[in-house]
Amino acid sequence: MTPPGAFHLPAASDAVTAPVQQAYDRYERQAGRWLGSYEARGGRVFCGAGCFQCCNMPIRVSLAEALITARALDPGQEVAVEQHARAALDNARTARDDEEYVRRHRQEVGFCPLLDRATGACTQYAARPTRCRDTFSAFPAVYCEAGTWEKMTRRERAEYRREVARTPGTDGEWHFIAPLEHLSEPVWVAAARAMRAEWNLEVWGDFWLLTTLARDAQFMERVARGDGRGAWKAAAQAGLAHPALLEIGD
Numbered sequence: 001m002t003p004p005g006a007f008h009l010p011a012a013s014d015a016v017t018a019p020v021q022q023a024y025d026r027y028e029r030q031a032g033r034w035l036g037s038y039e040a041r042g043g044r045v046f047c048g049a050g051c052f053q054c055c056n057m058p059i060r061v062s063l064a065e066a067l068i069t070a071r072a073l074d075p076g077q078e079v080a081v082e083q084h085a086r087a088a089l090d091n092a093r094t095a096r097d098d099e100e101y102v103r104r105h106r107q108e109v110g111f112c113p114l115l116d117r118a119t120g121a122c123t124q125y126a127a128r129p130t131r132c133r134d135t136f137s138a139f140p141a142v143y144c145e146a147g148t149w150e151k152m153t154r155r156e157r158a159e160y161r162r163e164v165a166r167t168p169g170t171d172g173e174w175h176f177i178a179p180l181e182h183l184s185e186p187v188w189v190a191a192a193r194a195m196r197a198e199w200n201l202e203v204w205g206d207f208w209l210l211t212t213l214a215r216d217a218q219f220m221e222r223v224a225r226g227d228g229r230g231a232w233k234a235a236a237q238a239g240l241a242h243p244a245l246l247e248i249g250d
Contacts (some may be wrong), residue, residue, distance in 0.1 A: 013220075016064045016194045017071075023190040027133060030183050038177075043168055045177065046137045053144040054135055056106040058088065062191035063203035063223065064197060065129040066210035072127035078215065080113035085208040092244045101244070106146035111239035112208075129207055134184035134203030138167050141153075200226035206245035213240055226250070 035045060073081065085201050087109045095101035111117065114124045122128055137144055143160075152160065171178040195202045203210065203223060213219045216238055223228035228250040235241040 004155045008061045013067050015198045016191075017067050019064070019190045019194040020068060020187060023134065023187040024033060024130075027130075027187055029186050031134070031180055034179060034183065038169060041168070044138065046140050047135075051141050052111065052115055052117075053141045054137075055115045055122075056109070056111045056146060057100060057131075058105045059129060059131045059207040059211060060204060061129040061207045062188070062195065063210050064186075064191040064194055064215065065204075066207065066214045067172070069129065069207075070211045070214035071128045072124050073211070077114060077123070078212075081208050082212045084109065084113045085206065085212045088206055089242050089245060090207060092242045094233075103146075128186050128232065131207075133187075134181045136177040136180050137175055138169055138177050139163075143175050155248045188226065199223055200250075201228050201231075202247075202249045203231070204247045204249075208238055209242075209245050213246075216240075223248075 039045070054171040070078075088105060091101055091104050091109055095104060112122075114122055114128075116123050122132070142148055149157070160175075161173075163226070164175055165172050167175070169177045169179060192202055201223070213235055216234065219231055219234040219238065222228075222234050231248055232241055235246055240246070
């Protein structure tokens, strides 16, 4: 792995990141308009400064998004992100199923290292990936907290479902605001198209793993050549390859 701060992302990656950044900007404008209308109709969003109970969820991103985040990190953050990625890998290697993986990620791998726990703020807010941008809750933060659902009684779960079903903006099953997730879909499309156009392949996976691999010179060189097998080999040599966390599609 390249030492922290030693590898500068090639300018050629701008062809991949620029369309995603533009899609981010469009999303922010569209989401802002939707939120204004939603709140004017009496809807309520509980997310805000200092609220971070969703920041220990596993996140799937494109390499295009990870490149944007990787560019923004300072050397200390690079180290912390790599440590988090390796903890996620250890979890993926030993988890018996997806449910156990998610539970252990939230409770044991823990909060994103880019979160400032003292203030509840993201230290790289401007470079955050799509899933961090489009997750909004129509319920108080306790419902986003790891373990809340498991602690609820059968009666509490039934009441939760009834409340979700009558809350505007949800999908009727969970308390997250569905239209804001739907509005972000063009970001995923822009990322896929940009990667295909520039690299003739797509790379998707765990946020922290891809952000770490984005500064691995051998991995990025093979991606830039459209060499999916070579990119996987480079990731494996760096100890950062697992089929649940890294997907390379030629």
